[in-house]
Amino acid sequence: xxxxxxxxxxxxxxxxxxxTTGNSQLSGKVLLTILEEVKNFLSPNEIGSFxxxxxxxxxxxxxxxxxxxxxxxxxLAMANxxxxxKRESNPWLV
Numbered sequence: 001x002x003x004x005x006x007x008x009x010x011x012x013x014x015x016x017x018x019x020t021t022g023n024s025q026l027s028g029k030v031l032l033t034i035l036e037e038v039k040n041f042l043s044p045n046e047i048g049s050f051x052x053x054x055x056x057x058x059x060x061x062x063x064x065x066x067x068x069x070x071x072x073x074x075x076l077a078m079a080n081x082x083x084x085x086k087r088e089s090n091p092w093l094v
Contacts, residue, residue, distance in 0.1 A: 048080065054073065
């Protein structure tokens with residue numbers, strides 16, 4: 001668990017630095033990396049938040065690679081929203 005927290009902290013700082021230096025698109029790419037690399041340790045809410053933030057930072061001019069990564073992250077976010085709602089309505093689901 002410690003390595004996950006360290007990796008997440010480093011990636012969040014990288015996204016913040018990119019944003020504060022005016023490179024919103026790089027910040028969005030780092031947020032996609034968070035979703036790809038540490039998704040197993042994130043809550044459904046965190047996944048949704050990271051996805052929405054990445055989407056807003058990436059803008060409209062996307063390469064095919066970034067579009068594919070964004071779409072994959074959208075599928076992940078939607079799957080986790082559904083899973084999160086099932087668990088909320090039935091706490092006995094594991």
